[in-house]
Each structure stands twice: as C-alpha cells, then as structure tokens.
Amino acid sequence: MPKTRSKPHPNISQVMIMDGQNNFPISWLNKQGYCEYSIYLENVKGIQLQPTLDMVIGTKEHARLETDFKKDAEPATFEEMLEASKTAEILSRELPVTSVHFGIRGYIDEIWMTPDEFIIIDDKPGSRAFVSSIHQVQGYCLAFKDTIRSFQDMIGGERRITAALRERGTNNIFWSSYFDNKAEEDIINLINRVQNLITGREDFIPTQNPRKCRSCRFKRKCDKKALPGSI
Numbered sequence: 695m696p697k698t699r700s701k702p703h704p705n706i707s708q709v710m711i712m713d714g715q716n717n718f719p720i721s722w723l724n725k726q727g728y729c730e731y732s733i734y735l736e737n738v739k740g741i742q743l744q745p746t747l748d749m750v751i752g753t754k755e756h757a758r759l760e761t762d763f764k765k766d767a768e769p770a771t772f773e774e775m776l777e778a779s780k781t782a783e784i785l786s787r788e789l790p791v792t793s794v795h796f797g798i799r800g801y802i803d804e805i806w807m808t809p810d811e812f813i814i815i816d817d818k819p820g821s822r823a824f825v826s827s828i829h830q831v832q833g834y835c836l837a838f839k840d841t842i843r844s845f846q847d848m849i850g851g852e853r854r855i856t857a858a859l860r861e862r863g864t865n866n867i868f869w870s871s872y873f874d875n876k877a878e879e880d881i882i883n884l885i886n887r888v889q890n891l892i893t894g895r896e897d898f899i900p901t902q903n904p905r906k907c908r909s910c911r912f913k914r915k916c917d918k919k920a921l922p923g924s925i
Contacts, residue, residue: 698794707737709892712794716892720800720833723881726888727826731900733891735912738898746911748819755862756803756817760788776848779807791837796885802834804860811854813870814838817862823869831857832881835873 703709703716710717725733735741745753767786775784784807792799806813816831835857842849857877858870871877890896900918901907907919 698792703892705738706892707740709737710799712792712797715794715797716889717792717794717797717799718888718892720798720830720837722888723798723833723884724826724830726884727824727829729901729906729910730888730891731898731916731918732910732912733888734898735915741912741915743911743915752819752862756788759817759863773845773848775807776842776845780809780849783808789838791834791841793837793840795840796836796882797889798833798837798885800834800837802838805838809853811856812838812842813856813858814873815858815860815867817860819862821861821866821868823859827859828857828869828871829881829884831859832873832877833885836878836881836885839873839878 698712699714700710700712700717703711708719708722722733736743770778770784772789775786778784785804786802786807787804789802789805790799791802802814803817804815806815814831814834816827816834818827835855839855855873856870857873858867860867887896891898900916900920902920904920907913907916910916913919
C-alpha cells in the first residue's frame with residue numbers, strides 16, 4: 695500500500711492535506727451540527743480557550759477506559775483482528791481510521807468485530823441521541839468502511855456496519871442503527887459541506903439557537919451570537 699503524503703494545512707488548524715486532499719477530524723461533524731461557526735472561530739480565526747469541565751472529564755474517562763482495556767487486551771494488528779473476527783467476537787478501543795478519499799480521520803471509541811457485523815460505538819456524556827452525535831458516529835462508520843475496502847478478501851464477504859451511541863462510563867447503548875446506503879449518502883453530503891467550508895466555497899453559518907450560544911465556550915469571543923427570542 696503506497697504511503698500517504700501528509701502535511702498540515704497552512705491556514706486552518708487540525709486540517710491535514712493528504713495526497714492533495716483536505717482531511718479534517720471526524721469530531722467536526724459533531725461540532726458542525728451544533729454550530730459550524732465554532733469551527734471557524736477555533737480553527738480558522740485561531741481563538742484558543744481552556745477546555746471546559748465536560749471536556750476534561752471526557753478526556754480522563756477515555757484515558758481510564760483505555761487503561762482498563764489494555765490490562766487484559768492482547769496486542770494485534772488490524773489485519774489480525776479482521777482475520778480473527780471471521781470466527782469470533784473481537785473488541786478494540788481507540789481504533790484509528792483515516793479515509794483519504796473522503797478527507798476524514800479519527801479514533802473509534804470502541805468497535806466490536808463479529809462474524810456478522812462491525813459495531814462502531816461512540817461514547818457520549820448523557821443518553822440523548824443528538825443529530826450531531828449521530829453524524830459523528832456515522833462519520834466513523836464511513837471512514838471504517840473505506841478503510842476495509844482493501845481487506846475485502848480477508849473479511850470473507852460483506853458484513854453490515856452498525857453505528858451506536860453509548861452513555862459514557864456505562865454499558866447503556868441508547869441509540870443504534872445500521873449504516874445503510876441512505877445513512878452513507880447523507881453523511882457524505884455533510885462531509886462535502888464541511889469540505890466546502892474549508893475551501894471557502896461556502897460560508898460558516900452560526901446557529902440561530904440562543905440556548906446553544908449560552909452554553910458555547912466561544913460565547914465571549916463570538917460576533918455572531920443568536921439573540922434571545924430568535925427561536
């Protein structure tokens with residue numbers, strides 16, 4: 695497999711240029727659904743803020759789960775996991791996925807590989823399936839599906855992909871859905887939207903929901919805040 699040529703975008707933080715294609719973090723799909731103007735403030739305008747308490751707690755919880763997982767996990771390559779999952783259930787955490795074709799990358803919180811399907815899980819604080827959260831886990835599904843295309847012979851037939859959201863720190867999977875053709879088409883359209891934001895073909899649109907503005911960590915720096923009563 696040829697090595698991907700990669701370099702940072704000259705003007706937008708967190709964006710990499712891979713083989714001439716802009717590549718952004720899959721977590722942006724969540725931010726885009728909340729308020730895509732926050733992406734502009736942080737990554738284009740370059741406003742730097744301290745992480746929120748929720749962000750700190752989330753980072754610590756991810757680290758704890760990863761540490762606990764590694765205590766009993768057996769090291770294996772991606773190819774070895776795919777091969778073993780043809781006859782057994784394999785679990786992995788913090789699995790890196792990159793799609794140069796679609797221009798997205800990220801880490802899957804947890805994935806279950808079984809002989810019948812791949813279940814891709816994204817951990818969230820709380821148990822409400824926000825559309826933005828669904829977009830993020832569907833982005834991981836797309837990147838994973840693109841990643842395994844070159845391993846199709848090893849996989850041994852088509853396996854369905856399921857997207858799932860789980861309440862952080864629990865076993866409560868509160869939303870799940872097959873990653874079908876409609877979901878794939880919708881998330882590709884959204885990714886194309888973000889790619890157009892990066893290239894300047896489209897403008898970053900701020901939320902019109904004042905409730906989102908009140909809880910946004912960029913509210914003191916934002917020049918596009920929604921006014922009370924606007925929704």
